Amino acid sequence: MSRELTIGELSDRSGVSQSALRFYERQGLIAARRTDGNQRRYPSVTLRRVAVVQAGKAAGIPLERIRDALDSLPDEKQPTKRDWERLSSEWRAELDERIATLESIRDRLTTCIGCGCLSLKTCRLLNPDDEAADLGGGAHYLRHQKRIRVSPRGRRLAQRAR
Numbered sequence: 239m240s241r242e243l244t245i246g247e248l249s250d251r252s253g254v255s256q257s258a259l260r261f262y263e264r265q266g267l268i269a270a271r272r273t274d275g276n277q278r279r280y281p282s283v284t285l286r287r288v289a290v291v292q293a294g295k296a297a298g299i300p301l302e303r304i305r306d307a308l309d310s311l312p313d314e315k316q317p318t319k320r321d322w323e324r325l326s327s328e329w330r331a332e333l334d335e336r337i338a339t340l341e342s343i344r345d346r347l348t349t350c351i352g353c354g355c356l357s358l359k360t361c362r363l364l365n366p367d368d369e370a371a372d373l374g375g376g377a378h379y380l381r382h383q384k385r386i387r388v389s390p391r392g393r394r395l396a397q398r399a400r
């Protein structure tokens with residue numbers, strides 16, 4: 239039988255507070271058996287699971303998706319390297335999308351983001367009469383990674399402004 243950890247040991251070794259570990263347990267992200275004295279005992283692999291939860295949270299992956307990923311790992315035996323690779327590859331596309339969104343936010347915060355405010359001079363060129371509203375609510379130019387599609391009217395206005 240592999241070594242078990244008390245909640246204090248798990249907290250010390252993972253750097254995650256005991257209250258957060260109890261929360262993870264309530265959320266079904268980790269599991270413990272109870273001793274006769276009703277104390278938690280975690281299998282040592284829980285350290286890895288907590289690290290995955292922390293990494294997923296840091297990357298902005300919702301807890302439900304983290305739980306789904308952890309649920310796909312074997313319960314009893316230690317996950318293999320291949321198990322961990324499969325789990326991380328499932329998040330790859332989502333992480334790439336988040337990175338692209340963050341880069342877009344970084345690059346566009348000082349220009350028009352298509353939010354409908356029309357407050358900047360460039361908004362009237364890139365988003366005349368709030369044309370981005372046709373795409374639905376939100377700051378579309380932040381979310382769409384492709385080049386901003388400026389309408390023919392916006393292009394004419396931009397040319398006139400030069």
Ligand code: FES
Nearest residue numbers: 350354355356361
């Ligand atoms: S920044 Fe809001 S519509 Fe341009």
